Amino acid sequence: MKLDILAIGAHPDDVELSCAGTLIKETTKGKRVGVVDLTQGELGTRGNAETRTEEARQAAEIMGLAMRQNLKFRDGFFQNDEAHQLEIIKLIRKYQPEIVFCNAIHDRHIDHSKGSQLVGDACFLSGLRKIETIDDSKSQEVWRPKHVYHYIQWYDITPDVVVDISGYINQKVEAVKAYKTQFFDPTNKEPKTPISSQNFLDSVTYRARDLGRIIGVDHAEGFTVERYAAVDSIFDLI
Known part of the structure; x- marks a missing residue:
């Protein structure tokens, strides 16, 4: 099952918070979009791996995803090493995405910058023919995505x-709210966290509105790039 876009996040809800608008827009247009979560978010203060898994499933339905998979790397302790890179390379070669979205290059949570570098490195390595991988007892063909974009998270x-994403x-916001254990809920008696406030939930909208203001639309999402994005004509830019 070839994908147009593969979005990868260190934790379930990273993708929803940062680039769900872009993913939903493209699935609505008929693009095949998938999400891979590196961990189950099991170290999160609120909820647990089981509730997070169900919340991720609900969010996937809202976003219209073609697939969602969790690699079950250790939350907080996964590394950018050969073993982890190979697992991601297998997925890239399996789904052959044209575009990969991944975590912010620098962020408050240590897993975000680790995940960003891990995925970026795996996308490059996935194009090297001398790295051999096997899926379902078959050798995989090499594949390197055309573009790797890093979404924006805690830091501006x-x-x-x-x-x-107007x-x-x-x-x-509906996809974000699928994570009921993580975000603002006045009836939740679990400890408060930096993302459980009303202000944080509101920020999903007002940050998108602010980026939209800058480009003259209602709402927008931003990305950084590892290499320049090229266009055939200056008129391809709007």
Whole structure:
């Protein structure tokens, strides 16, 4: 099953918070989009691996994903090493995405920057023919995505690319709210966290609105790039 976009996050909800609007927009247009979560978010203060798995399933339905998979790396302790890289290389070669989205290059949570580097390195290595991988007892063909984009998370990183998600913000917020254990709920008696406040939940919308303001639309999401994005004509830029 070839994908147009593969979005990868260190934890279930990373993708929803950061680039769900872009994913929903593309699935609505008929693109095949998948999500891979590196960990189950089992070290999170609120909820647990089981509740997070169910929440991720619900969010996947809202976003219209073609697939979602969890690699069950150790939350907080996965490394950017050969073993972890090979697992991601297998997925890249299996799904052959044209575009990969991954974590912010620098962020408050240590797993985000680790995940960013891990996925970026795996995307490069996936194109090397002398790295052999096997899936379902068959040798895989090499594949390197055309583009790797890093979404923006906690920190206000200046984007290189901004995507208009006007008309999709409500569906994005709905996908975020699927993670009932993680975000604002006045009835939840678990300890408060930096992401469980009303202000944080509101920030999903007001940060998208602010990026939209900059490019003259209602709502937008931003990404940074590892290499320049090229266009055939200057008129391809709007």
